[in-house]
Amino acid sequence: MNSLLILIAVVAGVAAMIQLVRLNEVTSEARGNHSEEEVTSDENNMMAYGWLIFMFLFFGFTIVLMYKYGYGGLGPAATVHGEKLDWLLELNYWIILPVFFITNALLFIFSFKYRYNKNRKASYFSHSNKLELIWTIAPSVVLAVIIFMGLKTWINIMFDAPKEGDPVIVEAYAEQFNWTFRLSGENNALGDSDYKLNCGPSTFKNSQGEIVSIDGNPLGVVSKDFVLAKYAEIDSSLAQLNRELDNAYSIEGGDYFEPEEYVQEKLKKIETLNVLKYRIQSGIESKLNDSINGMGADDIYLSTELHLVVNRPVTFNFRSKDVIHSAWFPHFRAQMNCVPGLTTTFTFTPHITTKEFASNPEIQAHYNNINEIHNERLTSLGEENEKVDFNFVLMCNKICGSAHHNMQKNIIVETEAEYEKWYECEDYKEKTPVTPRLDLNGKPLVYKGWRADSDEALINEVNMAVANASITEEVPEVEVEVVDSIAVDVPVMDTTVVVENH
Amino acid sequence: MAGGHDHAHDHAHAHHHKESFITKYIFSQDHKMIAKQYLVTAIIMGIIGIGLSALFRLKLGWPDTQFPILETLLGSEAAPNGELQSNWYLGLVTMHGTIMVFFVLTGGLSGTFSNLLIPLQIGARDMASGLLNMVSYWLFFLSSVIMVASLFVETGPASAGWTIYPPLSALEEAQPGSGLGMTLWLLSMTIFVASSLLGGINYIVTILNLRTKGMKMTRLPLTIWTFFVTAVLGLLSFPVLVSAVVLLLMDRGMDTSFYLSEITTSSGQLAQTGGSPILYEHLFWFLGHPEVYIVLLPALGISSEVIATSARKPIFGYRAMIGSILAIGFLSFIVWAHHMFVTGMSPFLGSVFTFTTLLIAIPSAVKVFNYITTLWRGNIKFTPAMMFCIGMVSTFISGGVTGIILADSALDISKHDTYFVVGHFHIVMGMSAILAMFAGVYHWFPKLYGKMMNKKLGYAHFWLTIISGYGVFLPMHFTGEGGLPRRYYENTAFPMFDHMVDLNELISVFALIGVLGQVLFFFNFFYSAYRGPRATKNPWRATTLEWTTPVDHVHGNWPGALPEVHRWPYDYSKPGWDEDFVPQDVPLKPDEEEH
């Protein structure tokens, strides 16, 4: 079909060019008379029939598109509210499609029917209050219905759904260009997080006085040790920056060797780091007694796919690390922006498992087609063929930078039993970089991802930095007693790291 | 020139021979020349804007093909080996959107036709302030140059989408286009706003004060009504964009945190807290939505005029038309947050904005029905301009109905930012306004250049444009229904979109046909401006005052006294008259009723 279209395009282009050349002659011939001002009756009729033909082409095209692609490929909604939305959408289509066809048809048919005829005079029909009233009131009534149905559904999704059925809480954390999930664990509460504690690999002295290293705290979860880890990171950055500035300073000249702007940049960086550190001390450290911070102890981080239990409502908390992203779950008909500085939420209930959904004959046929097209393309690129399976997906739907088009995570909806199996067998932990998860006895369950750094020199350096930084020394090293009134049986641990003693 | 008419007339003559080339063609204060300057600038910007869309459509239509032409045109940074890079894709989309909306359809459409028609149709010698008018054009020109120059910046043009939401647009680390390219974008837009404010004030003052004798507000052609409301909308909304831009500039350069909060970039945490990107979105869309109507209203005005003239029939429901223009203008200020249903703003606000947004459908529907009734029992001459206007009414319908879905906060959850939106706004705003702009050019070309454009080329141009326009934007609704997000550089990262390859190719084929079709227009325009056949005074046999002026432009518009107006502008096929039109300056017969 497409090569045909390209052919048509080429032919149309050539025809246009020929027209162009012809025009050149026609215009020069015609100069002097008023042929461009008068529409001849031949031309007028041609254009009038043109509208009729156009109408059939236009409606035909629309109908072919609806027939061939109206299905869209997403299949039926996989959530409870999604079904309501689809129903509402269909209702809307039943209203707007007739309007679309009828008004367009009237426009084209009137154009055709009332084409110029020199023996006729147009009617001098300039207004009619009755008609005006009719077409103010008729759309108002229809719109009232649309507004009422729409708001009912909206209120249901946004206000009612989150209050029903004790939803599971999951965090989806967006960054350029990736998603990380955090499950709220046994207590169904997410630990506090703060962007200031977001930190990369760090080696530090923990609250028990042991030297430990972590891969990082990518979600900025709040805990005493993460605070210490962040201090260590800040201190080593400060030390590095100061060293660089020292080296760039010439005693004799009393001037910096480095270009002024580099120096300014570094000084600014130092200031920012000090501000951060101050804010952590005053804003986070002082609040570490709050029970909520203990909630994070059993949180589970997933950098792989997310598993959900069918028919169990889930509330997503969305956060973003850098720019605005949008969490778009097309099959669940759910979308919410992830805004830096703001936690947004969306609640929905998936009501069909991935397996069931994929076994829908429609979806199967659709995926057979997709596999064919997909592998055709891979073959043409000289790549190995692969099988594409159906999956619910999460993708980004707000422009966020160069890889905006490729921020994807699969979501697997399964039965409770399947979920338990997955949850227990710790498969996911293999792929999870950071998993500070404890069992109910407070024993760390997972060791993977936590890296005990044996780089002696590095540890010493960081150790020095920690010891030297006067601010850190003010950190009280006492065990903080935590009163947890919400989930009494959840042990609140102030450390979740694996320790390597020296 | 705001003074007595006779004085102005003398004045015009006194200076007629002193005009040098520079004051006549470059720093002209004559509204007709300024209109032409706007038009030509807009056409050049249009070539660039539409050209960019053809370039990035290549990537979407044929994701695995290399197009050496891309490397030739954009350089090896942007398209090494003919493969467009993703940040450049975003840059092209951003520049395309910005240029089309602001430079072609705001500056170009309003600038050309408000300038040309306001004095001519209300019977004035010129704009209230010729000087401000000239400054307004040159600011527009300057901002166009800066915007185009930003395409040549090494790190690429602004690439955060035409809405430039922070933090993406605020942080240089977030993407290369947020560096110098974004700075130029902001600079250009600030100058652009200054230009439209100067223009807008001038339009409003001229319409209110310089109407000729007998030209009551209720005798104004609908074009003038739409230009008037458009100018008011611009005056009230553009300053808000400037504040948004200034705050953004401060966030970018002075470490303030109006929009920034709790951000971690590749180089660590920023100190800024407490700001909110949502604030920017509110400010932007407080302009952004009225902007849609700033684009659309002049298009509706032009169509009203051309449809009545070509159907040889009064526009149906003149007063209802004015009422709906005013209603649309007012409502357009209280709907902005329908662009923000899923930003995390309070869902209660979502309910309010759903309600107000759907209200706009009522005056819009009234307008459509009035257009259709105007055709009913008319006697239609299909001039090229009329073809474009009928096309415009069709796109206004087709794009309007999908707006009802998007206005519904609940339904927008699954439509927001998908290709469904791209299809919707291109049809209702992009195509409608572009078609009307073409209609305006074909219709008023005799007034602009004293020449006629070629009719046959006009017809060919029309059919290519409407067919390819629908061919491009109707299918986008279906890729959107399939969940395809907009601003995606390629759809191949998700196998679930693989079944759309032929639809995407189809869209791109139509896009290329459409772009090539515009060659007919450019040729026709420039060719006819120089060598077209000479026009007569009133080629379309229309009633409005601009057709009582001489074919060759004179400074001051009318060589003698200003015409006096005795009737409304739509006396077509009036019973009791032999001719099927009665110009506005013809007195009523003794026993004639006005209408």
Ligand code: HEM
């Ligand atoms: C040949 C004609 C045109 C084609 C093929 C075309 C195509 C496109 C495409 C494919 C996009 C990108 C969608 C995305 O990735 O988000 C786009 C964006 C856009 N277009 Fe057009 N377009 C055309 C004409 C117009 C016109 C006449 C307007 C005037 C209103 C316009 C305004 C916009 C805007 C505002 C955007 C959004 C830019 C953004 O996402 O920041 N386009 N266009």
Ligand SMILES: [Cu+2]
């Ligand atoms: Cu994104």
Ligand SMILES: [Cu+2]
């Ligand atoms: Cu809007």
